[in-house]
Every structure is written in C-alpha cells, then in structure tokens.
Amino acid sequence: MATAPKSTPAANAAPHRRPARDVVDYELLFDCVHCGLCLESCPTYVVTRAEMDSPRGRIYLMKALAEGALELDADALRHLDLCLECRGCETACPSGVRYGKLIERAREYVNRNVRRPPLERLRNRLIAGIFPYPERLKILLAPLRAIDRLGMRPLMRKLAPAGMRDWLDLIPPRAAPQPILAPTSAADESAPGAVVHHGCVARTLLDAENRNTEGALAAAGYRVVPMERTVCCGALDLHHGNFDRAREFARANVRELGRHGDAAILSAASGCSAVFAAYGDLLAGEPEYADAARAVSARVADLSTLLLGRNFRLSRRFPATVTYHDSCHLAHGLGVREAPRRLLRSIPGVELVEMNESDLCCGSAGSYNLTERAMARELVGRKADNIVATGADYVVLGNPGCELQIAAELRRRGEKIRVMHLADFLALALSGAGA
Ligand code: SF4
Ligand code: SF4
Structure with missing residues (x-):
C-alpha cells in the first residue's frame, strides 16, 4: 500500500482544501x-x-457546504435564509x-440547488415579478387605495389572515400632503452634478423622498440631472440569489448612469445606492461593462455628505426632538454614519437623541419582511422599543424600506412618533410646517 507523501513546507503553506462545490x-x-x-x-x-x-x-456552514462536508438540508437552508x-x-x-x-x-x-415548496415559489415569483416594476406595483395597490378611500382598511385588516395583515400594515395609509422642496432655478453648467435614481418601491409609495432629495441637492447648489430611464438597481435579485437578472438591471443602469459625466449618483433608498457601489464587482467579468461599472460605483454618494460638502444650512428654527436610525446599507454598506447626524444637529432647534442599537437592522431588509415575517416582527419590535425610549417626536432615516417597516410597527402600537426620510425631514424643517 502506498504511503502518503510527507508534507513539504510548501505543502504546509498551502492554505486550504480545494472546494468540492461552487458555493461561495x-x-x-x-x-x-x-x-x-x-x-x-x-x-x-x-434574537436566537x-x-x-x-x-x-x-x-x-458555507465552508462545510463548499468542501462537501455538509449537505444543503432544511436545517442549513434555514440558517442561510434567516440572514x-x-x-x-x-x-x-x-x-x-x-x-x-x-x-x-x-x-x-x-x-440553483433548492426547489422550494410551491407556496414559497409562488410568493417569491410574485415578489420578483412585481416589486422591481413600479407600474405593476401600482396596479396591485389600486384595490387597496379604493378600500382606503372607503375607510375600510381596519375591517380588511381584521378579516385578513395574519400573514397578509403584516403585508398590509407596510403600505402607508393615505396621508396628508407633505412639504415638497421645489427645485430651485437651474444651477449653471459649472456646478457639480448629481443624479438621483428614483427606485422602484420608493417611486410608487414614497415618491416625496425622491423629490425632496433632488430639491435639497438643488438648494445646496447641485445641478440635478434627470435620468431618462430608470430600472431596478437589482437589489431584490441579489438578495434572492438571482444574479442573471441582477446583472441585466446593472447593465441597463450602467448604460444610463454612464451618460451623466462625473455627476454624483445617489438614491433616496440607501439599499439601492449600496448596490450601485457594488456594480464594479458585479460586472467585473464582463469586458464590455467592467470599466464603466467601476466608474459608476466610484461616483456613488449619499445625500448628507453631499449637502455638508456644499455647506448646506437651515437658518429657520425647527424645534423638535429627533432620533436617528442607521439604515443598514447606508451605515454598513457605505459607511455613512456621522454625516446625517451632523446635518440634523446643524438645524437650529433640533435636539438629536441617540437610540440604543441604532444600527441594528429593523427587519425590513429588502423583501425580508415579506418572507421572514417572524424574525422581521421581532426585530422591528425591538427597534420600536428603542425608539419609544428616546422620547423623540421624529425618527429620521435614509431608506424607504426602513421607513415602511418602522412606521408600520409604530402605527400598530398607536404611537404618534413620525418616521421620516432625511430628505423629507429637511423639507419639513425648511417649511416650518411641523414646528
Ligand atoms: S468578526 Fe470577522 S473574523 Fe471574527 S468571527 Fe466574525 S467574521 Fe470572522
Ligand atoms: S450581521 Fe446581518 S448580514 Fe451578518 S450574518 Fe447577521 S444577519 Fe447576516
């Protein structure tokens, strides 16, 4: 019987086993x-x-899967799904x-390797087939809007099964019109440019955030460049492991965003901004797109940093107690934490009170609150406890998904604390309407 060769120093230096499967x-x-x-x-x-x-x-777990030491059974799948x-x-x-x-x-x-139960497949197909397309989402929401007009949402909520109730809660009821920052007169060509991607869900449910983001940038002296064609950033597909369609969306966005010179790229949805910042990686293997994708990623910016960079200041006093929630992809994805806080503190009259665990996820996480309801409810409950404990009048944040998720929980609790995107809060403070 052949004996195993003695390991040489070079062999000892070889760091890892060869993967058996293409997992990561x-x-x-x-x-x-x-x-x-x-x-x-x-x-x-x-939580667990x-x-x-x-x-x-x-x-x-990923290593054991890659090395073939573990099968992708229901237990392993559960732990991966819950992330x-x-x-x-x-x-x-x-x-x-x-x-x-x-x-x-x-x-x-x-x-690629798991066939989900039929109901899960149907749910995932609905999410993938509707949410990246604002027109389809609007059609889906039309009956609910009619029910809202008739004042029948509470009855519908009561009759709906528990799973459906959580979905319903996420959709904001028709609210009073809110202040919108009208774009100021066009900045000249020498002003720095900024292009705002209007997103999918944000465009349908919270479009004021887009308009106020553009209004605040214009007020700070940016030349706001409109996009001709907006398609989904691809975040939902990346979350669900559908790289093919994520790359399709990425290519379309790179073509469109590449037309706008060196204008800063941002979205009111920090989740989308973080995906733009990853396009360089996502399309690195495609010679036709790799350089342009890297250039797009390098131009990604965030609202508060851009505003502070132009010394944006509110002179009007706006007395309010505010707490700030760190949206995951702004704080952990783009590393932006201090700039929004600095901006809020600069508003005369605003008192910024920190909440506990401000950067712990609220459970929104793309479509996570639609697919992992129990954990999402647990996390948003924890978030709401931390918010209420601050005694703040406003929770300000930088992502529409977090806004829908946290506002739903505060409404369920009968809390009057207002949940607002930073851009909407700036518009409110400038108008003085809520003071
Ligand atoms: S902190 Fe980093 S290195 Fe340490 S266990 Fe977590 S992922 Fe691994
Ligand atoms: S911190 Fe977030 S991304 Fe990291 S393992 Fe936990 S749930 Fe997943």
Whole structure:
C-alpha cells in the first residue's frame, strides 16, 4: 500500500482544501479567524443566540457546504435564509471579512440547488415579478387605495389572515400632503452634478423622498440631472440569489448612469445606492461593462455628505426632538454614519437623541419582511422599543424600506412618533410646517 507523501513546507503553506462545490468565493472564507467579535452585531444571533444564526456560524456552514462536508438540508437552508444581509457583521469584523459577498454567492448556490415548496415559489415569483416594476406595483395597490378611500382598511385588516395583515400594515395609509422642496432655478453648467435614481418601491409609495432629495441637492447648489430611464438597481435579485437578472438591471443602469459625466449618483433608498457601489464587482467579468461599472460605483454618494460638502444650512428654527436610525446599507454598506447626524444637529432647534442599537437592522431588509415575517416582527419590535425610549417626536432615516417597516410597527402600537426620510425631514424643517 502506498504511503502518503510527507508534507513539504510548501505543502504546509498551502492554505486550504480545494472546494468540492461552487458555493461561495472560497478564498474569502479564510479571512475569518473565528474570533466572534461580530456576534453581538448580528440581529439574528441577538434574537436566537444560536451560533448557526451568527455570521461566524454561517461562515462555518458555507465552508462545510463548499468542501462537501455538509449537505444543503432544511436545517442549513434555514440558517442561510434567516440572514438579513444587513452587513452589520462587516462593520464589526476586525479582519475585513466580506460577508455580504459571501452570502450573496451562497444565495445564488441555494437558488440553483433548492426547489422550494410551491407556496414559497409562488410568493417569491410574485415578489420578483412585481416589486422591481413600479407600474405593476401600482396596479396591485389600486384595490387597496379604493378600500382606503372607503375607510375600510381596519375591517380588511381584521378579516385578513395574519400573514397578509403584516403585508398590509407596510403600505402607508393615505396621508396628508407633505412639504415638497421645489427645485430651485437651474444651477449653471459649472456646478457639480448629481443624479438621483428614483427606485422602484420608493417611486410608487414614497415618491416625496425622491423629490425632496433632488430639491435639497438643488438648494445646496447641485445641478440635478434627470435620468431618462430608470430600472431596478437589482437589489431584490441579489438578495434572492438571482444574479442573471441582477446583472441585466446593472447593465441597463450602467448604460444610463454612464451618460451623466462625473455627476454624483445617489438614491433616496440607501439599499439601492449600496448596490450601485457594488456594480464594479458585479460586472467585473464582463469586458464590455467592467470599466464603466467601476466608474459608476466610484461616483456613488449619499445625500448628507453631499449637502455638508456644499455647506448646506437651515437658518429657520425647527424645534423638535429627533432620533436617528442607521439604515443598514447606508451605515454598513457605505459607511455613512456621522454625516446625517451632523446635518440634523446643524438645524437650529433640533435636539438629536441617540437610540440604543441604532444600527441594528429593523427587519425590513429588502423583501425580508415579506418572507421572514417572524424574525422581521421581532426585530422591528425591538427597534420600536428603542425608539419609544428616546422620547423623540421624529425618527429620521435614509431608506424607504426602513421607513415602511418602522412606521408600520409604530402605527400598530398607536404611537404618534413620525418616521421620516432625511430628505423629507429637511423639507419639513425648511417649511416650518411641523414646528
Ligand atoms: S467574521 Fe470577522 S468578526 Fe466574525 S468571527 Fe470572522 S473574523 Fe471574527
Ligand atoms: S448580514 Fe446581518 S444577519 Fe447576516 S450574518 Fe451578518 S450581521 Fe447577521
């Protein structure tokens, strides 16, 4: 019988086994040194206290799957599905683990290899077939708007099954008109440009955020450049492991955004902005798009940083107690935490009160609150407790998904605290209407 060759120093230096399956970017797994410093930043771990619902546990799981030491059974699938892709673990990790990239690829593997039960497939098809298309979403919402006009939402909610009730709660009732920052006179050609992607769900349910983002940029002296054609950023598809369609959307956006010179690119939805920032990676393997995609990613900016960069100031006093929620993809994806706070503190009369766990996910996470209702409710309950404890009149944030999720929970509790996108809050403060 042949004996195994003695290992040489070179062999010892070879860091890893060969992966048996194409589950993740295998080499990236080895950045994790299993220190566990990310655990308390992980919303699912904080709730379940189960190692396999932590970033470290999921990294073990992905490695075992890749090496063929584990089958993708119902248990493994559950732990992967429960991840919010909030990237809180990336912020906490001292070793620079690119967890977001790992879980996206793992979801693609799941998508390729798991046949979901029929009802889940139907639900996922509905989400994928409707949410990236504002016109379809509007048609879906039309009956609900009619029910709202008749004042029958409470009755409908009462009769709806529990699962449907949570979906219904997310859709804001028709509210009083809110202040809109009218675009100021066009800035001259030498002014720095900014292009605002209007998103899909935001455009349908919370379009004031787009208009107020553009209005605030114009007020700060930016030349706001309209997009000719807006398609979904691809976030939903990335969350669901559907890379093919995510790349289709990315190509369309790169073609459109590439037409606007060096104008800064942003969205009222920080989740979309974080996806634009990842286009360079997503299209890196496509020679026709790689350079343009990298250039688009390099132009991604956020509203508060752009406004502070132009010394945007509100002179009107707006007395209000405000707390700030860190939307995951703004804080953990783009690393923007201090700029929105600085902007809020600069408004005369505003008192900014920090909430506990301001950067712990609210459970919205793309379509997570539609697919993982129990965990999403647990997390938004925790978020609402932390908000209420501040005694604030307003919760300000930078992502429409968080707005819908947190506002739904506060409405369920009968709380009067207003949940507002930063751009809408600036418009309100400038108008003085809520003071
Ligand atoms: S992901 Fe980072 S923080 Fe978490 S266990 Fe691995 S090395 Fe430690
Ligand atoms: S992305 Fe969020 S939910 Fe997923 S492992 Fe990291 S911290 Fe936990």
